[in-house]
Amino acid sequence: xxxxxxxxxxxxxxxxxxxxxxxxxxxxxxxxxxxxxxxxxxxxxxxxxxxxxxxxxxxxxxxxxxxxxxxxxxxxxxxxxxxxxxxxxxxxxxxxxxxxxxxxxxxxxxxxxxxxxxxxxxxxxxxxxxxxxxxxxxxxxxxxxxxxxxxxxxxxxxxxxxxxxxxxxxxxxxxxxxxxxxxxxxxxxxxxxxxxxxxxxxxxxxxxxxxxxxxxxxxxxxxxxxxxxxxxxxxxxxxxxxxxxxxxxxxxxxxxxxxxxxxxxxxxxxxxxxxxxxxxxxxxxxxxxxxxxxxxxxxxxxxxxxxxxxxxxxxxxxxxxxxxxxxxxxxxxxxxxxxxxxxxxxxxxxx
Ligand code: SD4
Numbered sequence: 001x002x003x004x005x006x007x008x009x010x011x012x013x014x015x016x017x018x019x020x021x022x023x024x025x026x027x028x029x030x031x032x033x034x035x036x037x038x039x040x041x042x043x044x045x046x047x048x049x050x051x052x053x054x055x056x057x058x059x060x061x062x063x064x065x066x067x068x069x070x071x072x073x074x075x076x077x078x079x080x081x082x083x084x085x086x087x088x089x090x091x092x093x094x095x096x097x098x099x100x101x102x103x104x105x106x107x108x109x110x111x112x113x114x115x116x117x118x119x120x121x122x123x124x125x126x127x128x129x130x131x132x133x134x135x136x137x138x139x140x141x142x143x144x145x146x147x148x149x150x151x152x153x154x155x156x157x158x159x160x161x162x163x164x165x166x167x168x169x170x171x172x173x174x175x176x177x178x179x180x181x182x183x184x185x186x187x188x189x190x191x192x193x194x195x196x197x198x199x200x201x202x203x204x205x206x207x208x209x210x211x212x213x214x215x216x217x218x219x220x221x222x223x224x225x226x227x228x229x230x231x232x233x234x235x236x237x238x239x240x241x242x243x244x245x246x247x248x249x250x251x252x253x254x255x256x257x258x259x260x261x262x263x264x265x266x267x268x269x270x271x272x273x274x275x276x277x278x279x280x281x282x283x284x285x286x287x288x289x290x291x292x293x294x295x296x297x298x299x300x301x302x303x304x305x306x307x308x309x310x311x312x313x314x315x316x317x318x319x320x321x322x323x324x325x326x327x328x329x330x331x332x333x334x335x336x337x338x339x340x341x342x343x344x345x346x347x348x349x350x351x
Pocket of ligand 1: 228
């Protein structure tokens with residue numbers, strides 16, 4: 001079938017050509033960035049390339065993003081490359097292939113991507129495609145739409161040349177059969193730090209969505225968010241991750257935010273949009289994340305005690321901050337100075 005490009009695709013192709021030209025200038029862009037003075041009273045952008053992402057798997061994801069950013073590459077390419085790392089990790093049961101399935105044994109993936117100009121794309125409840133973040137980018141660049149869901153998202157992905165594969169690994173299937181013995185749906189509190197004092201079993205692998213934010217040497221922000229969603233969810237359930245403004249939001253003039261944890265509470269509060277708007281009002285990334293988390297806690301205090309939600313934010317100067325409901329949330333930060341930083345987030349119920 002011959003597919004004619006839609007108008008936005010033609011525009012995106014010309015953007016792409018422009019981008020390739022710019023990328024070729026990458027090394028000189030970095031050199032230029034090095035000459036640009038740090039933020040001063042006038043609020044000049046620092047032009048320091050940096051990437052941050054949720055949880056400890058964010059360190060490896062950041063490395064992939066950094067391989068693009070360090071040479072003057074673009075933040076949008078960086079966050080896509082970074083998000084693909086946990087998507088491809090079969091040991092990771094909360095993102096991409098190898099993710100835990102829904103109640104009926106289907107692995108359904110959610111993802112979104114957004115740039116500093118307000119361009120965005122997303123897929124929700126998509127099956128059989130291992131890299132939903134790349135499909136989300138195609139939605140952004142090659143369609144007039146923002147969000148494709150379910151069978152339509154799959155159809156689009158196949159038309160775009162993505163490969164159909166079984167995403168349910170034997171390990172995830174075994175865990176699903178184990179869960180079926182009780183079939184009790186109770187989201188666990190995600191915490192990578194064991195025994196943080198509440199008797200909640202944390203652990204290195206107890207994490208979920210990867211949300212990633214990057215600023216490149218051109219001073220441009222982008223973000224990505226990808227997940228297999230809540231394990232054992234109802235078929236058709238969509239979380240916050242593919243919802244622009246909930247799981248991810250980027251405003252090039254202000255900053256970006258992303259979230260992890262129980263998506264229903266994030267959607268209810270338009271969480272990532274809220275964080276960005278709080279930064280617009282003058283909050284630092286950390287203050288904005290804290291206030292958004294408290295909004296969730298104060299709205300449903302009883303629910304909040306037993307769930308995890310965390311926000312991660314980066315402002316347009318590359319400053320990073322986070323806050324969570326429960327202790328044990330960590331975020332990875334990578335820049336020219338340190339490619340392996342993994343920082344503990346503050347939280348409402350912990351330190
Ligand atoms: C969601 N925030 O679907 C995502 C992922 C998640 O525990 O909840 N994982 O709500």
